[in-house]
Amino acid sequence: xxxxxxxxxxxxxxxxxxxxxxxxxxxxxxxxxxxxxxxxxxxxxxxxxxxxxxxxxxxxxxxxxxxxxxxxxxxxxxxxxxxxxxxxxxxxxxxxxxxxxxxxxxxxxxxxxxxxxxxxxxxxxxxxxxxxxxxxxxxxxxxxxxxxxxxxxxxxxxxxxxxxxxxxxxxxxxxxxxxxxxxxxxxxxxxxxxxxxxxxxxxxxxxxxxxxxxxxxxxxxxxxxxxxxxxxxxxxxxxxxxxxxxxxxxxxxxxxxxxxxxxxxxxxxxxxxxxxxxxxxxxxxxxxxxxxxxxxxxxxxxxxxxxxxxxxxxxxxxxxxxxxxxxxxxxxxxxxxxxxxxxxxxxxxxxxxxxxxxxxxxxxxxxxxxxxxxxxxxxxxxxxxxxxxxxxxxxxxxxxxxxxxxxxxxxxxxxxxxxxxxxxxxxxxxxxxxxxxxxxxxxxxxxxxx
Amino acid sequence: xxxxxxxxxxxxxxxxxxxxxxxxxxxxxxxxxxxxxxxxxxxxxxxxxxxxxxxxxxxxxxxxxxxxxxxxxxxxxxxxxxxxxxxxxxxxxxxxxxxxxxxxxxxxxxxxxxxxxxxxxxxxxxxxxx
Numbered sequence: 001x002x003x004x005x006x007x008x009x010x011x012x013x014x015x016x017x018x019x020x021x022x023x024x025x026x027x028x029x030x031x032x033x034x035x036x037x038x039x040x041x042x043x044x045x046x047x048x049x050x051x052x053x054x055x056x057x058x059x060x061x062x063x064x065x066x067x068x069x070x071x072x073x074x075x076x077x078x079x080x081x082x083x084x085x086x087x088x089x090x091x092x093x094x095x096x097x098x099x100x101x102x103x104x105x106x107x108x109x110x111x112x113x114x115x116x117x118x119x120x121x122x123x124x125x126x127x128x129x130x131x132x133x134x135x136x137x138x139x140x141x142x143x144x145x146x147x148x149x150x151x152x153x154x155x156x157x158x159x160x161x162x163x164x165x166x167x168x169x170x171x172x173x174x175x176x177x178x179x180x181x182x183x184x185x186x187x188x189x190x191x192x193x194x195x196x197x198x199x200x201x202x203x204x205x206x207x208x209x210x211x212x213x214x215x216x217x218x219x220x221x222x223x224x225x226x227x228x229x230x231x232x233x234x235x236x237x238x239x240x241x242x243x244x245x246x247x248x249x250x251x252x253x254x255x256x257x258x259x260x261x262x263x264x265x266x267x268x269x270x271x272x273x274x275x276x277x278x279x280x281x282x283x284x285x286x287x288x289x290x291x292x293x294x295x296x297x298x299x300x301x302x303x304x305x306x307x308x309x310x311x312x313x314x315x316x317x318x319x320x321x322x323x324x325x326x327x328x329x330x331x332x333x334x335x336x337x338x339x340x341x342x343x344x345x346x347x348x349x350x351x352x353x354x355x356x357x358x359x360x361x362x363x364x365x366x367x368x369x370x371x372x373x374x375x376x377x378x379x380x381x382x383x384x385x386x387x388x389x390x391x392x393x394x395x396x397x398x399x400x401x402x403x404x405x406x407x408x409x410x411x412x413x414x415x416x417x418x419x420x421x422x423x424x425x426x427x428x429x430x431x432x433x434x435x436x437x438x439x440x441x442x443x444x445x446x447x448x449x450x
Numbered sequence: 451x452x453x454x455x456x457x458x459x460x461x462x463x464x465x466x467x468x469x470x471x472x473x474x475x476x477x478x479x480x481x482x483x484x485x486x487x488x489x490x491x492x493x494x495x496x497x498x499x500x501x502x503x504x505x506x507x508x509x510x511x512x513x514x515x516x517x518x519x520x521x522x523x524x525x526x527x528x529x530x531x532x533x534x535x536x537x538x539x540x541x542x543x544x545x546x547x548x549x550x551x552x553x554x555x556x557x558x559x560x561x562x563x564x565x566x567x568x569x570x571x572x573x574x575x576x577x578x579x580x
């Protein structure tokens with residue numbers, strides 16, 4: 001069975017089909033432009049780059065004669081021209097005006113300017129006088145010349161808006177005088193203006209972040225310099241206090257009563273703690289700023305461990321701790337580190353363990369799970385560390401509640417240890433639970449014997 | 451009696467070290483910067499010099515490099531006693547032949563006296579101080 005279509009019906013269908021086809025074509029055009037604009041947005045964080053590529057795309061895809069973009073930053077009281085299509089007539093005109101796009105400024109109060117008018121009214125603005133575009137050019141002859149060179153007859157300006165804020169305007173110019181663009185072109189330009197708003201806002205946010213970031217870096221550098229300077233200045237009087245206290249305790253000033261000796265020893269401890277704090281602060285800022293110079297070399301970790309172990313043997317014995325060193329002979333223990341610094345790390349771990357363990361054992365163990373890695377562990381039977389505290393323990397100025405009252409630390413030791421171990425290509429960590437003691441460990445890559 | 455020269459710009463510390471060394475039987479001269487220190491070193495010919503690094507006019511390092519160029523100063527034993535623990539200064543000082551580079555704030559005057567005694571009479575057993 002066949003359907004009969006009469007001539008009239010056929011024409012109607014043909015027209016409808018044509019219209020649908022045109023709609024599809026326009027939708028496709030819109031999508032193509034918008035997709036290009038999104039790609040550009042994703043690829044740049046520079047206002048000038050973005051604006052230039054946007055206006056180039058709009059003008060070439062929609063076949064305008066010329067286009068330009070202006071932006072107004074919150075701190076400015078004028079508009080900057082951040083994009084202009086680079087056609088030969090445009091470049092010639094620009095040369096007439098001095099040649100530099102960045103020199104052109106449009107005053108915020110210049111409401112005769114079509115771009116400013118669009119910005120302030122938040123509406124599309126139209127003009128068929130080039131003088132309304134080039135309001136910053138005083139010489140009417142020059143405007144006439146430019147009109148001749150470019151052939152521009154009319155210009156439409158769109159505000160670039162994001163949310164409640166207007167960020168700038170963009171202009172497209174045509175070689176014909178027409179009050180109205182086609183509805184489709186208007187629709188497309190409306191959508192383009194929206195995307196422009198998103199893209200410009202994104203860049204302004206980014207610029208703002210960068211400024212804030214620069215400012216913060218500057219402040220941070222000033223802070224570090226201040227700390228270094230202050231710490232250094234603190235050292236001289238601390239040295240004098242330490243020196244005189246030791247001279248009194250050594251009996252240089254004659255015999256002193258026993259109670260006074262006790263008090264003076266407390267003063268010595270306090271002052272030593274102050275000195276350690278200042279030294280650590282200096283070291284932290286040196287490491288953080290990359291000013292620490294490392295004397296890298298191949299170091300025998302067993303020797304370091306033994307020597308630090310011996311250093312704390314007296315304190316451990318004083319506390320009647322069971323103090324052990326476990327170190328298999330067969331270990332491959334050469335590591336590439338700064339000897340003094342790794343000594344500092346090991347001393348830090350052992351000193352903490354001895355300090356915070358009242359009863360039981362402190363054990364230092366070297367082991368190797370693979371020939372490429374050596375592990376040093378300091379295992380104590382102290383009160384252990386809660387999971388919450390474990391998360392913070394390698395942070396700056398962290399001192400645990402469980403150690404309150406007895407601590408003479410600076411809150412920087414483990415932080416410095418972590419920075420150093422990581423600097424040497426290793427890892428640091430701990431295994432602990434309250435009541436079951438702690439195991440602080442670090443791994444370092446083994447330097448293979450050559 | 452051994453003569454020692456203390457070159458130190460901080461009067462508080464200079465006075466303290468002078469007191470200690472005098473009470474330990476040393477002859478002590480002090481200088482408040484490298485320039486004055488150099489003059490005294492060349493005229494007074496001390497047996498030992500204790501040298502600060504960060505000083506006005508002539509820094510400790512500059513003092514050392516000039517001292518080492520003179521016949522009198524070429525071999526005088528020097529200990530650097532500074533609160534500056536930058537590797538750059540330490541290396542330069544070692545290159546200019548100092549016995550040790552010590553950090554002031556980690557030592558007592560007694561520690562320093564023992565160090566100096568150790569260098570002045572090398573046969574005597576001296577307790578090593580870190």
